[in-house]
Amino acid sequence: MSIKPIRKAVLPAAGLGTRFLPATKASPKEMLPLVDKPLIQYVVEEAVACGITDIIIVTGRGKRAIEDHFDVAFELEVLLRDKGKDDILKEVRAISDMANFSYVRQPEALGLGHAVNCARNLVGDEPFAVLLADDIIHHVPTALEQMMAVYRETGSSVIGLQQVPLAEVIKYGVILPETISAGLHRVVDMVEKPRPADAPSNLSVIGRYILQPAIFDCLDRISAGAGGELQLTDALKRLLKTHQIHGLELVGDRYDAGSKIGFLKATVALALDSPELGPEFRSYLKGLDI
Numbered sequence: 587m588s589i590k591p592i593r594k595a596v597l598p599a600a601g602l603g604t605r606f607l608p609a610t611k612a613s614p615k616e617m618l619p620l621v622d623k624p625l626i627q628y629v630v631e632e633a634v635a636c637g638i639t640d641i642i643i644v645t646g647r648g649k650r651a652i653e654d655h656f657d658v659a660f661e662l663e664v665l666l667r668d669k670g671k672d673d674i675l676k677e678v679r680a681i682s683d684m685a686n687f688s689y690v691r692q693p694e695a696l697g698l699g700h701a702v703n704c705a706r707n708l709v710g711d712e713p714f715a716v717l718l719a720d721d722i723i724h725h726v727p728t729a730l731e732q733m734m735a736v737y738r739e740t741g742s743s744v745i746g747l748q749q750v751p752l753a754e755v756i757k758y759g760v761i762l763p764e765t766i767s768a769g770l771h772r773v774v775d776m777v778e779k780p781r782p783a784d785a786p787s788n789l790s791v792i793g794r795y796i797l798q799p800a801i802f803d804c805l806d807r808i809s810a811g812a813g814g815e816l817q818l819t820d821a822l823k824r825l826l827k828t829h830q831i832h833g834l835e836l837v838g839d840r841y842d843a844g845s846k847i848g849f850l851k852a853t854v855a856l857a858l859d860s861p862e863l864g865p866e867f868r869s870y871l872k873g874l875d876i
């Protein structure tokens with residue numbers, strides 16, 4: 587069996603960002619700056635570094651800033667060139683050169699499964715990745731790179747996992763695993779946002795997926811699940827009837843950057859690691875009387 591390369595990534599970005607109000611009242615949550623880049627640029631870079639050439643962003647009303655960010659900023663580039671600011675010009679241009687960007691709108695916030703299904707025509711009949719911008723996983727190799735290694739071995743769908751405290755499984759998709767080796771599992775069953783007492787394990791889905799295109803037929807067949815939404819987890823559960831899915835425990839610190847506290851923690855971790863800002867920020871933090 588020849589394993590098809592993953593060329594496309596779907597980035598759902600139509601959510602209303604209610605957990606981050608009022609900051610997200612008029613600006614997309616995906617554009618909140620994490621240190622010096624908007625949140626969504628981190629997952630775009632993660633995908634591109636894995637060889638992905640086509641980025642498909644699922645947007646909605648009020649998300650135009652995302653399209654502008656990944657487009658050529660003609661006037662800005664002329665201005666930077668005229669002022670001789672070549673370094674920053676190069677950086678700005680690199681953003682739009684990173685990949686082929688396309689956009690599809692999700693007219694109503696009907697859930698993650700629905701958002702992914704909106705990208706169906708743009709993905710076509712090939713395996714693809716899904717990355718949720720909220721989930722910042724700070725590690726080299728990146729989360730998607732770790733999963734790509736499993737995909738190249740197995741050719742199956744792969745989902746990113748981490749163990750979470752049992753009390754928190756209610757926030758996640760959770761798998762019933764059959765463990766293959768340390769950190770690698772065959773997914774036997776899945777459930778979205780279970781109560782701790784009903785959870786099949788504490789192995790929770792973190793926002794990285796490599797999916798076979800058969801997921802789209804499954805997405806067509808699901809009905810509203812947890813929270814009244816069309817859930818990707820329910821489509822994956824359906825996919826299990828015909829296809830293998832592997833779950834890989836991701837190595838790396840994961841931050842839920844869609845929440846205020848997670849965003850703050852991610853900001854501190856990434857700023858401390860920044861070659862430009864890290865040293866000064868570290869000595870600033872050390873000097874704080876807390």
Ligand code: G1P
Binds near residue numbers: 698720721758791
């Ligand atoms: C989504 C998925 C869930 C997954 C989570 C990871 O939930 O539905 O299965 O565990 O992302 O962040 P959401 O955070 O959109 O409620």
